[in-house]
Amino acid sequence: MERILVTGAAGYIGTTLVPMLLEAGYRVRAIDRFFFGENNLPDHPRLERIKADSRRLAPEHFSGVDHVVDLVAISNDPSGELFQKATYDINFESRVACARLAKAAGVKRYVLPSSCSIYGFQAPDVVCNEATPTNPLTTYAKANEKAEQGVLPLADERFCVVVLRQATVYGYSPRMRFDLAINGMTYGAWKTGVLPLMRDGSQWRPMVHVQDTARAQIFMLQADRDAVNGRIFNVGSSENSYQLGPLAERVAAAVPRKVAIEWYGDADHRSYQVGFDRIQGLGWRAERVAEDGVLEIVERLEAGTLDKTKETITLGWYQELIGWQKKIREIEIDGCLIDM
Numbered sequence: 064m065e066r067i068l069v070t071g072a073a074g075y076i077g078t079t080l081v082p083m084l085l086e087a088g089y090r091v092r093a094i095d096r097f098f099f100g101e102n103n104l105p106d107h108p109r110l111e112r113i114k115a116d117s118r119r120l121a122p123e124h125f126s127g128v129d130h131v132v133d134l135v136a137i138s139n140d141p142s143g144e145l146f147q148k149a150t151y152d153i154n155f156e157s158r159v160a161c162a163r164l165a166k167a168a169g170v171k172r173y174v175l176p177s178s179c180s181i182y183g184f185q186a187p188d189v190v191c192n193e194a195t196p197t198n199p200l201t202t203y204a205k206a207n208e209k210a211e212q213g214v215l216p217l218a219d220e221r222f223c224v225v226v227l228r229q230a231t232v233y234g235y236s237p238r239m240r241f242d243l244a245i246n247g248m249t250y251g252a253w254k255t256g257v258l259p260l261m262r263d264g265s266q267w268r269p270m271v272h273v274q275d276t277a278r279a280q281i282f283m284l285q286a287d288r289d290a291v292n293g294r295i296f297n298v299g300s301s302e303n304s305y306q307l308g309p310l311a312e313r314v315a316a317a318v319p320r321k322v323a324i325e326w327y328g329d330a331d332h333r334s335y336q337v338g339f340d341r342i343q344g345l346g347w348r349a350e351r352v353a354e355d356g357v358l359e360i361v362e363r364l365e366a367g368t369l370d371k372t373k374e375t376i377t378l379g380w381y382q383e384l385i386g387w388q389k390k391i392r393e394i395e396i397d398g399c400l401i402d403m
């Protein structure tokens with residue numbers, strides 16, 4: 064029974080991936096700071112939880128580990144701009160250090176879930192494949208690219224390294240994110256009848272369902288190593304490549320109420336079309352499209368089992384945590400508040 068170490072395991076993708084790994088028969092060592100809580104992972108005899116910071120990983124975290132999926136990150140553009148140093152330290156430095164520790168410990172495979180956002184802005188006639196020159200526009204995208212460049216040279220005949228450039232993810236996951244495009248559109252449309260669309264809607268963005276990207280990660284743990292070692296794969300599908308305006312109309316049509324579309328924000332400078340021939344050439348296919356994600360989210364909202372809590376907006380939640388820390392530091396004495 065192989066053991067998979069998953070960093071950032073209690074995040075949006077991790078809380079979908081971990082149950083799928085357990086279901087597939089793996090042991091899982093989940094490492095996370097649990098910024099978004101501990102309750103989004105299941106209790107399971109083959110799941111080990113470790114509260115640790117990815118910037119402080121040690122050789123013992125890798126003992127008995129066969130493969131690593133290194134999800135940990137400050138996970139979006141606005142958070143990356145607010146916490147630039149932490150974003151480089153976590154998304155880049157800590158992941159390269161993790162890959163080095165994994166290699167030294169005899170781990171067989173290391174998967175880096177990176178992002179298609181490193182393509183940044185591309186001319187409208189360009190469909191990016193994995194060899195297309197990148198154009199990372201944000202701290203988040205730049206840190207991902209540096210992580211890719213740091214881990215790929217570690218690949219050799221004993222240590223298999225795979226980089227996945229994931230499209231923007233959507234769909235329900237236990238650590239829910241309503242700051243992702245399709246999820247945010249769905250919530251706004253369902254709750255208020257107003258769907259927020261980042262202007263001006265002509266920008267291209269590839270998408271992938273959270274279960275599909277988790278399946279791609281498991282696929283890479285099991286694929287023929289010579290076919291994947293030292294390689295980069297875009298993760299998504301042409302069926303899920305959308306211009307945001309037409310996508311908003313599809314989301315609005317899938318939500319069971321009258322919906323108006325309203326622009327928000329400044330002009331979005333990111334626009335990229337992506338091709339997925341390489342991963343499809345290995346036999347992997349996305350199984351879902353936007354409407355599948357919309358419907359499963361609406362179903363849970365209707366049932367009252369899902370809500371847009373503060374934790375579901377990544378940047379807002381990090382700011383909230385920092386606000387509490389500041390407040391507590393102002394009033395505590397000798398580390399104590401009320402009881403001393």
Ligand SMILES: NC(=O)c1ccc[n+]([C@@H]2O[C@H](COP(=O)([O-])OP(=O)(O)OC[C@H]3O[C@@H](n4cnc5c(N)ncnc54)[C@H](O)[C@@H]3O)[C@@H](O)[C@H]2O)c1
Binds near residue numbers: 075230
């Ligand atoms: N969600 C997307 O659309 C998307 C798209 C492309 C790539 N990705 C990449 O996939 C990965 C996972 O994204 P996500 O959407 O699950 O993000 P997320 O924010 O939901 O999860 C990140 C997790 O990492 C944890 N974490 C953060 N800093 C930590 C640290 N220093 N030490 C330990 N734990 C820490 C957080 O507590 C959180 O549970 C990221 O690398 C992200 O860049 C995501």
